[in-house]
Amino acid sequence: MSKKNIIIIAAVSLIVLAIIGGGFFMMWQKLSSLDNLRSGEESAKTAEKTEQGGIGPIFSLEPFIVNLSDQGGKRYLRITMGLELGESKFAEEMTKRLPQIRDSILMILPSRKVEELQTTEGKHSLRTEIVSDLNGLLGKEMVKKIYFTEFVIQ
Secondary structure (H helix, E strand, O other): OOHHHHHHHHHHHHHHHHHHHHHHHHHHHHHHHHHHHHHHHHHHHHHHHHHOOOOOOEEEOOOEEEEOOOHHHOOEEEEEEEEEEOOOOHHHHHHHOHHHHHHHHHHHHHHOOHHHHOOHHHHHHHHHHHHHHHHHHHOOOOEEEEEEEEEEEO
16 A cells, blocks of 8 residues: 555545544534523423422431330331421521421420321321421421421331
8 A cells, every 4th residue: 555545544534533523522512502401491490480389498307216105115106307498598597496396396206106197197187287386486487398208107
């Protein structure tokens, strides 16, 4: 093979690689702009949903383990929950008053019996009682709803 043929093959290979690289670059730009557009739409929907009464910020609590109010006291409840707050600015006050919040919940949980907590109505009743107790303790409607993320009776 002559030097002229090698130079021509190298030049053609370089041009083909440049075209392929340019194509990948253009595809990457299109995909990232679509991704940015989607994430912008999702954040706008989330903000709109929160303004219209959607889900607010969630304040997660450490798990609670308590004995239940059954005869013999051999049954216990392990429960983890997240508190939905009315506004994100409430999270700082919740952190400051965390011992009071945990104490309030720890006064409610052991008063329940296994039979109550095994029904859906009993869980809803527990939710309602905790929300009203916490809002009474905090002096304003900070907690909108409670989400149980773990609920184990043993």
